[in-house]
Structure formats: C-alpha cells, structure tokens
Amino acid sequence: MAEIxxxxxxxxPGLDGDLLEYVSGYFDDTSSDRSxxxxxxxxxxxxxxxxxxxxxxxxxCERLAALTPAPKHAFGYGVIALDGPVVMSAYGAGGGEAGFGDRVGDIRHGQSTNGPKSTTVDQRKLRAAEKKLAEKNAKRGLYDPDAIPVWNPDVKPAIIVNQMKVSSGATNMSKDIKLENFDIAFAGKKILxxxxxxxxxxxxxxxxxxxxxxxxTLLRAIAHEELRLPAHIRVLHVExxxxxxxxxxxxxxxxxxxERTSLLEEEKKLNSALSKMSTTPEDAETMSKRLKEVYAKLEDIEADKAESKASAILNGLGFTPEQQRAATRTFSGGWRMRLALARALFCKPDLLLADEVTNYLDFPAVVWLExxxxxxxxxxxxxSHDRSFLDAVSTDILHLHDGLLDYYRGxxxxxxxTKAERRRNQIREYEAQLQYRSHLQDFIDRWRxxxxxxxxxxxxxxxxxxLPPLNPPPKDDMEGIAGEGQDIFFRFPDPEKLSPPILRVAEIKFAYENTxxxxxxxxxxxxxxxxxxxVVGPNGAGKSTLIKLMxxxxxxxxxxxxxHGRLRVALFSQHHVDQLDLGASSVQFLQHKFPGQQEEDYRRVLGRYGLTGxxxxxxxxxxxxxxxxxxVFAWMAMMxxxxxxxxxxxxxxxxDSIDALASALREFKGGIAIVSHDERFLDAVCNEVWVCDNGKLTRFEGKQGNQDGVVKQYKASLMIADV
Structure with missing residues (x-):
C-alpha cells in the first residue's frame, strides 16, 4: 500500500490529503476493478x-495495474472463484441471509439474465417506498442509532467544499466578490x-x-480558504x-x-546597516533609496497615527488606559474576544467576517460598534441574532435556509x-393553482x-x-420572526408563591481577595x-459579581x-457550557440531574425546547x-x-428561539433578573432597568408616557451621552 x-x-503531488485517503481506500477493497x-x-x-x-x-494506471493485478476469475468477468463449497441448505428458503427466512417489509433484488448489473426492481417505486418509510419513522419518532454522531473534542469535522474554479475575470483587482455554483458540507450534513x-x-x-x-460554517469556509476568493482580497475572521x-x-x-509591522522592521534594519562603517558606497546608495520608499509607504498608511487609532478602537470597546497597557494573558476569554475584534477593526480588511461579535460586549460597546x-x-x-444591531448596521440581508442563499436589500x-409579503404571494399563487386544478377535475368528473x-x-x-407537479410553498423557517406564528414554545412552570421578601440585599460591600x-x-x-x-452597565462594573451574590x-x-428559606434559584451562566457534560447526550444530562423518571419524560421536556428526535x-x-x-433551559425548567x-x-x-424565550419569560410567574445587551429582548421581558456602574446599583427612570420601552430609552441616553 505504501508503494501505491x-x-x-x-x-x-497537489492531491488533497482527504482525496489521497479516499483513493487509497479503493485498493483496500478486494472487489475493486484493478484492470x-x-x-x-x-x-x-x-x-x-x-x-x-x-x-x-x-x-x-498502467503501473498500478501491474502492481495490483485484478482478482482471478474462474468463469469470466465478474464471477470470482469461490474459496470452498457453499452449503445452500444453510440459507433460508427465500434465498435470504443465513438462518433467516424472508422478513416482512424486505425489498428483495432479483437478478435478470441481462447481466450482473441489471435488476428487475422498479427503481422509481423503490425510492418512493424508502421515502414513505422514512416519513413514517419520522412521524413515529423513530431514529437510526448509526446516524447519531460521535463526539471527539480533539477532532473537528472537516468542511467539504465543491467549488468551480475562480474565473479569470476575478483578476482585475476588483474588491467585489462573486462565487458561483458551489457546495458546502460539514460533518456529513449538506449546508449549501x-x-x-x-x-x-x-x-x-x-x-x-x-x-x-x-x-x-460558511464564514469558516471563506476564512480558511476552503472557498477560494481572488488572491488580492484580504479577509479577516473574528471568531x-x-x-x-x-x-x-x-x-x-x-x-x-x-504591512506596518513589516515596514517598521525593514526601516530599523536599513538604518542599522547604514550606520555600519563596513557598508560600501554602492550599498549605502541602494539602501538609502529603499529607505526613502519605506518612509513614503509609512506616510501613505499614516503609520504615525496608528497608536491613536488603536487606542480609540480599544477605548470604544471598553478598554481603559490601564487595560490597554496590560498583558493579553491577564484578560479573560470575553476580553480576549474584544481584542480579536479590535485587531480586525484596526486592520480594515477588504472583507470582514464577524460571527456573533456582540456576544461579549456590553451596552456602551454595542452602541459604539454600531x-x-x-x-x-x-x-x-x-x-448576529440581535435584531436592533442588524437594523443599525446591515444594508443587505442574506437568508440561509434549505441549502440556499436568498438576497434581500435593506x-x-x-x-x-419583504419576506412576509413574498410568502403571502407564494401562498396566494399556490391556492390559485389548487383552485384551478380542482375546477378542471370537477369538470372532468361531471362530464367525462x-x-x-x-x-x-x-x-x-x-x-x-x-401541468407540472404542484407542491405547497416550503415551510418558512423565519415564520415566528415575521409574526405569523412559531414552532418553538419554551415554558417555565409556575412556582408556588413565597411570602416576601424572597431576596433582599442591604448595604453590601464586596472586593475580591488580594485586590x-x-x-x-x-x-x-x-x-x-x-x-x-x-441589569445593565459596562463590563467590569460588577454585574457578574452581583449575580454571584444573588x-x-x-x-x-x-x-x-x-x-427565603424555600427559595429556588436557577442560573443561566454566560459560560453555560461549563454547566454541561459534553460527552453525554441531553437526555443523559437530565437523567443525571433528575434521576428516577422515564426517558420519555426527559425527551418531552427537551422537545419543548426544540431538542427533538x-x-x-x-x-x-x-x-x-x-x-x-x-x-440548559430544559434543565432550569425541571428545577x-x-x-x-x-x-x-x-x-x-x-x-425564533429568542422570541420563544421572551414569551416564556413574560408568562413566568416568578422573579426574573437578566444581564443582556439585546435591547429588543430586554424590552420584551423587563419593566425596570438597574444600572451597575462605579460600584453602585441605581434604577434608571424612563420617561412616563414614552412609547419606547425603558431599555430602549436607556440605550438612547447612552447615544446622547456619547455625542
């Protein structure tokens, strides 16, 4: 095999590693045609x-065929000589597997006399039967154990991309990007x-x-050059x-x-070389000429203003002057994500890929980033799943669904x-076609x-x-967004009433040890x-500490x-992954937390939160x-x-899930405290705002009679203060 x-x-030599493994596997199969x-x-x-x-x-192929001859055939092509006699009585009467007769529901393939590859099975009917069986199993909640993926934290599934070559027209240094007719699959699932x-x-x-x-996955395919872009386009991915x-x-x-770092290093080396006595006049002249070019480029990119620009970006993302001078190892994961975003904003690439960049930002930083x-x-x-952020930032929307990308302006x-109107037009067209066909059928039934x-x-x-086959419009995966209903319904059970006060904090003072x-x-x-x-306020002001105290x-x-002595508090942590056993399934996770119930009970709770099948x-x-x-929400509900x-x-x-969560929280009969930067979500749930800043906790008083929610008013006050 090594020789092959x-x-x-x-x-x-340029063959991809995955393809090389696939080709090598062909020679492992003894039934492969080696001619x-x-x-x-x-x-x-x-x-x-x-x-x-x-x-x-x-x-x-000539060398490989000589190296790996085809199997010997005793009776012509396609018939391999057996290693020993076969006792037919060991097989069931129906010609099935050893020791088994025909099984109910089996679809048997019968060979005809037309050749080894022909079959008497109607392939169209076979596909229809398989589709019908799959739909029946889906309705009954059956699943294929072999289809459940195996989790390995050390191995990330490969992104498989099938893409046409980049057209030669893309070499005109245009910054526009146009990729046509490509496929993307990840972990065995077709994405596009x-x-x-x-x-x-x-x-x-x-x-x-x-x-x-x-x-x-689409962003990673672009960033990791699985999807090939024109070489002159600089891409940065904040992930x-x-x-x-x-x-x-x-x-x-x-x-x-x-570029700036490289030019500064070159400037340093040239100045060092020019200062040496051993430099010849000819070399000194060449170096001086190159040094002038380096200075010109540094001036073009405004290298002298780089530090002030970087400081402004860091300040906007919430870094104090002291934090800007601190080592990166001293920052938590959320702050390092902010640094990654600051680096991307500072570089100003031709294409910036930003994946949920607002997740680690507080309200003031989100306003600045917008x-x-x-x-x-x-x-x-x-x-992003923050609608107010998308409304403030985006000029166009790409909707990814059912292996397709749809474009919308605005x-x-x-x-x-626009999508809701398009959906209504599709339904009207479908109903009109349905009525037309029904009218034709009525005429036929009456007069034939x-x-x-x-x-x-x-x-x-x-x-x-x-007439072509008539199919109803595909299910809209954003129906809940358009206000036409939703498929996900979160629910937190109503707790028993407790006499107040259930949680009271009075004149507390807190500082971490060694600080x-x-x-x-x-x-x-x-x-x-x-x-x-x-609960709102800048990062580092004490919101997380307040949660830990509560x-x-x-x-x-x-x-x-x-x-209160009987008070039960359920916490959804920002780093909620730490609350989970990643090697266990969601059902096993709930079984461990709340033992003694049937599997169907755990699956019923998980299904309510969209984890089905x-x-x-x-x-x-x-x-x-x-x-x-x-x-995590299912676990909290069971508490x-x-x-x-x-x-x-x-x-x-x-x-859709954010809407479902907001609806469930509005209906919940217990107390709620939320730390979030999502203005629309907070306004949908909360009726008061606590501002945590400068070691204090104060209530933000919105204007009475204002049509905007209290959270939107708070955000507007930040924008006014920033101006």
Missing part, C-alpha cells in the same frame, strides 16, 4: 481536478448546494438563519479569542497590521416585511361519461396531465416574585443578603451553541425555580 501511495503522490481500464475510470475524474493530464493518468455568493464592495451584509443551519501572552493589549492591536460599522469602508459579512426590518361533453372532458384530462479595588459598595435592592429586571456563590465583606440523543459536544443553550437569573441568555440563540 508513493506512485499516486509522485504523479499528483487498467477500471483504474482509469476511477482515477481520471479525481486526478484531472488536481491538474494531471490524461497521459499522466494513463501511465499511472449549487449556491451563489455575491458581495458588493462597501456593502454590509447580515447573515441570518436558524440555529445549526450552517452560518458559522476565536487571541492567545494570551506577555504582549501588551495596545501592541497586540498594532501588530495585527502586518456607529463604527455604519462608517465601515469595506465589505462586512456579520452573523436592513433586517425591511427583510422581515357524457357523450356530448366527452371530447371536452378528454381535453381537460390532457391539460391536467401536462484593592472595591467592586460593589453600599448596594441595596429587593427582588420579588413579580420582578422583571434588566446565587450564593460568594459572600459580601459587609452588609446582609437575606434569602436524534438531537436529544447526540453528545452535547456535537450540538451547536444554540442547542446547548436549549439543553421549578422561584427566580430565574439569566446572564446573556440570547447568545447563540436564533431569532
């Missing part, structure tokens, strides 16, 4: 894509088929779709946090501009209206046996037969069974935290971020809590 792989790699013709039929389509000519492939992607330079595109549909080390935050941002993106000079492709609100009208009835029959900074000082509040509170994770140095049986590590969040405390609960949820 060597011949293949020698002939096709020169058979090998050519197998290898020619694969190696021609790698740039090999037919003559080179023919030569390789025969898709086209067209991005005009300077436009800002919002990419929307349900959880798990493949939005992040992963930067690696922490001793590099200062400011320096980390400056280093992101590779303004920054509105003046973004290049192309932006952003994935922001998200325009998209919702009437001698005078038989000819007309026959013409109607022919007309009806010529002099006081996080909270003189904070007092009451949380009641009917409280619906939004959930008894830490104790204050001073003051009183009084909890095999999804509830998959290892949690294989689920998308939104699906992991739903598993039957009196108070829900939610820290960034909308991160990773699709918009």
């Amino acid at each position: 792989r060597g011949y293949i790699k020698e002939t096709a 020169q013709e058979g090998l050519f039929d197998f290898l020619q389509p694969l190696l021609s894509e790698a740039g090999n000519t037919d003559a080179e492939i023919e030569s390789l 088929q025969n898709a086209n992607l067209s991005l005009a330079h300077g436009r800002r595109y919002g990419l929307v779709g349900k959880n798990g549909v493949g939005k992040s 992963q946090e930067i690696v922490g080390d001793d590099t200062l935050a400011m320096q980390s941002v400056l280093q992101a501009d590779v 303004k920054y993106f509105q003046a973004w000079p290049a192309t932006l492709l952003v994935v 922001n998200f609100s325009v998209f919702v209206g 046996y009437n001698a005078k009208r038989a000819a007309q009835a026959q013409s109607k029959i022919k007309l009806l037969e010529k 002099t900074r006081i996080i909270l000082d003189g904070v007092s509040f009451d949380l009641q069974m009917d409280s619906k509170i939004a 959930t008894n994770q830490v104790e204050p140095q001073k003051g009183i935290v009084n909890r 095999t999804t509830a049986l998959q290892p949690i590590g294989t689920l998308s971020g939104g699906q992991k969040s739903r598993a 039957n809590p009196h108070v829900l405390i939610l820290d960034e609960p909308t991160n990773h949820l699709d918009m």
Whole structure:
C-alpha cells in the first residue's frame, strides 16, 4: 500500500490529503476493478481536478495495474472463484441471509439474465417506498442509532467544499466578490448546494438563519480558504479569542497590521546597516533609496497615527488606559474576544467576517460598534441574532435556509416585511393553482361519461396531465420572526408563591481577595416574585459579581443578603457550557440531574425546547451553541425555580428561539433578573432597568408616557451621552 501511495503522490503531488485517503481506500477493497481500464475510470475524474493530464493518468494506471493485478476469475468477468463449497441448505428458503427466512417489509433484488448489473426492481417505486418509510419513522419518532454522531473534542469535522474554479475575470483587482455554483458540507450534513455568493464592495451584509443551519460554517469556509476568493482580497475572521501572552493589549492591536509591522522592521534594519562603517558606497546608495520608499509607504498608511487609532478602537470597546497597557494573558476569554475584534477593526480588511461579535460586549460597546460599522469602508459579512444591531448596521440581508442563499436589500426590518409579503404571494399563487386544478377535475368528473361533453372532458384530462407537479410553498423557517406564528414554545412552570421578601440585599460591600479595588459598595435592592429586571452597565462594573451574590456563590465583606428559606434559584451562566457534560447526550444530562423518571419524560421536556428526535440523543459536544443553550433551559425548567437569573441568555440563540424565550419569560410567574445587551429582548421581558456602574446599583427612570420601552430609552441616553 505504501508503494501505491508513493506512485499516486509522485504523479499528483497537489492531491488533497482527504482525496489521497479516499483513493487509497479503493485498493483496500478486494472487489475493486484493478484492470487498467477500471483504474482509469476511477482515477481520471479525481486526478484531472488536481491538474494531471490524461497521459499522466494513463501511465499511472498502467503501473498500478501491474502492481495490483485484478482478482482471478474462474468463469469470466465478474464471477470470482469461490474459496470452498457453499452449503445452500444453510440459507433460508427465500434465498435470504443465513438462518433467516424472508422478513416482512424486505425489498428483495432479483437478478435478470441481462447481466450482473441489471435488476428487475422498479427503481422509481423503490425510492418512493424508502421515502414513505422514512416519513413514517419520522412521524413515529423513530431514529437510526448509526446516524447519531460521535463526539471527539480533539477532532473537528472537516468542511467539504465543491467549488468551480475562480474565473479569470476575478483578476482585475476588483474588491467585489462573486462565487458561483458551489457546495458546502460539514460533518456529513449538506449546508449549501449549487449556491451563489455575491458581495458588493462597501456593502454590509447580515447573515441570518436558524440555529445549526450552517452560518458559522460558511464564514469558516471563506476564512480558511476552503472557498477560494481572488488572491488580492484580504479577509479577516473574528471568531476565536487571541492567545494570551506577555504582549501588551495596545501592541497586540498594532501588530495585527502586518504591512506596518513589516515596514517598521525593514526601516530599523536599513538604518542599522547604514550606520555600519563596513557598508560600501554602492550599498549605502541602494539602501538609502529603499529607505526613502519605506518612509513614503509609512506616510501613505499614516503609520504615525496608528497608536491613536488603536487606542480609540480599544477605548470604544471598553478598554481603559490601564487595560490597554496590560498583558493579553491577564484578560479573560470575553476580553480576549474584544481584542480579536479590535485587531480586525484596526486592520480594515477588504472583507470582514464577524460571527456573533456582540456576544461579549456590553451596552456602551454595542452602541459604539454600531456607529463604527455604519462608517465601515469595506465589505462586512456579520452573523448576529440581535435584531436592533442588524437594523443599525446591515444594508443587505442574506437568508440561509434549505441549502440556499436568498438576497434581500435593506436592513433586517425591511427583510422581515419583504419576506412576509413574498410568502403571502407564494401562498396566494399556490391556492390559485389548487383552485384551478380542482375546477378542471370537477369538470372532468361531471362530464367525462357524457357523450356530448366527452371530447371536452378528454381535453381537460390532457391539460391536467401536462401541468407540472404542484407542491405547497416550503415551510418558512423565519415564520415566528415575521409574526405569523412559531414552532418553538419554551415554558417555565409556575412556582408556588413565597411570602416576601424572597431576596433582599442591604448595604453590601464586596472586593475580591488580594485586590484593592472595591467592586460593589453600599448596594441595596429587593427582588420579588413579580420582578422583571434588566441589569445593565459596562463590563467590569460588577454585574457578574452581583449575580454571584444573588446565587450564593460568594459572600459580601459587609452588609446582609437575606434569602427565603424555600427559595429556588436557577442560573443561566454566560459560560453555560461549563454547566454541561459534553460527552453525554441531553437526555443523559437530565437523567443525571433528575434521576428516577422515564426517558420519555426527559425527551418531552427537551422537545419543548426544540431538542427533538436524534438531537436529544447526540453528545452535547456535537450540538451547536444554540442547542446547548436549549439543553440548559430544559434543565432550569425541571428545577421549578422561584427566580430565574439569566446572564446573556440570547447568545447563540436564533431569532425564533429568542422570541420563544421572551414569551416564556413574560408568562413566568416568578422573579426574573437578566444581564443582556439585546435591547429588543430586554424590552420584551423587563419593566425596570438597574444600572451597575462605579460600584453602585441605581434604577434608571424612563420617561412616563414614552412609547419606547425603558431599555430602549436607556440605550438612547447612552447615544446622547456619547455625542
């Protein structure tokens, strides 16, 4: 096998590693056709894509055929000599598997005399039977255990891309992007088929779709060059946090501009060389000329203003002057994500890919980022489930669904209206076609046996037969967004009433050990069974510490935290993945937390949160971020809590799920405290705002009679203060 792989790699050195493994597997199968013709039929389509000519492939096939001769045939092509006699009595009378008769529901293939590859089975009927069986199993909730993926934290599934070559017209240095007729698959799931992607330079595109549909996969395929773009287009992807080390935050941002860093290093080397006595006059003249060019380029890119630009970006994202001078290793994961975003904004690539960048931002930073993106000079492709953010930023919407990409001009609100109108037109057209066909059928049924009208009835029959198949409009995956109902219904059970106060905090003071900074000082509040509170404020102001005090994770140095003796609190953490066992399924996770119930009970709860079928049986590590969040919500519901405390609960949820969660929280009869940056979600649930800043907790008083919600008024006050 090593010799075979060597011949293949020698002939096709540019062959992809996955394809090489696939080709090698052909020779592991003893039933493969090893003749020169058979090998050519197998290898020619694969190696021609790698740039090999037919003559080179023919030569390789000749060498491989001599190296791996075809199996010996005793009775002609396609019939292999058996190693020993076969006792037919060991087989069932129906010619089935050993020891078994015909099984009910089996579809047997009978060979005809026309050759080894012919069959008497009607393939059309076979496909119809398989489809009908699959639909029946889906209705009954049956699943295929072999279809459940295996979770391995050390192995990431490959992104499989089938793409036509980039057209030569893309070499004209245009910054517009146009990719045609490509497919993307990830972890065995088809994401896009025969898709086209067209991005005009300077436009800002919002990419929307349900959880798990493949939005992040599409961005990664572009960023990792699985989808090939013209070479002159610079792409940056904000997805992963930067690696922490001793590099200062400011320096980390400056280093992101590779061109500026390279020019500064070259300038340093040239000046050092010119200062040496050993430099000849000729070399000195050449170096001086190059040094002038370097200075000119540095002036063109305004290198002297780089630090002030980087500082402005870091400041907008919430970094204090002290934090800008701190080492990157001292920052938490959320702050490192902000650094990754700052590096991308500083570089100003031709195409910026931003995946849920608002997840780690507070309200002031989101407001700043909206303004920054509105003046973004290049192309932006952003994935976000924050509607107000998409409304403020996007000029176009890309809707990913059912393996397709649909384009809409305008922001998200325009998209919702346009899509709803398009949907209504599709339904009207379908109903009109249905009525027309029904009218034809009524005429046929009434007059087909009437001698005078038989000819007309026959013409109607022919007309009806010529009409194309009529299928109802596909199910709209954004119906809940358009206000036409939704398929997901979250629900938290109503708790028993507790006499107040259920949670009271009085004049608390808190500071972490080994630090002099006081996080909270003189904070007092009451949380009641009917409280619906939004906790807002800049990052680092103490919101997470406040949550830890409310959930008894830490104790204050001073003051009183009084909890009702029977109070049950359910916490959704921003880092909720830490609450999950990634190797277990969602059903097993709930079984561990609440033992003693039937599997159907756990699956019923999970189904209420959108984890149905095999999804509830998959290892949690294989689920998308939104699906992991739903598993946590199911767990919280089974706790039957009196108070829900939610820290960034909308991160990773699709918009339909956000609506379902908001509806469930509005109906919940217990107390609620939410930390979030999603203005629309907070306004849909909360009726008061607590602002955590400068160690204090104050209530924001909105204007009475204002049509805007109290959270929207708070956001507007930040924008006014920023101006």
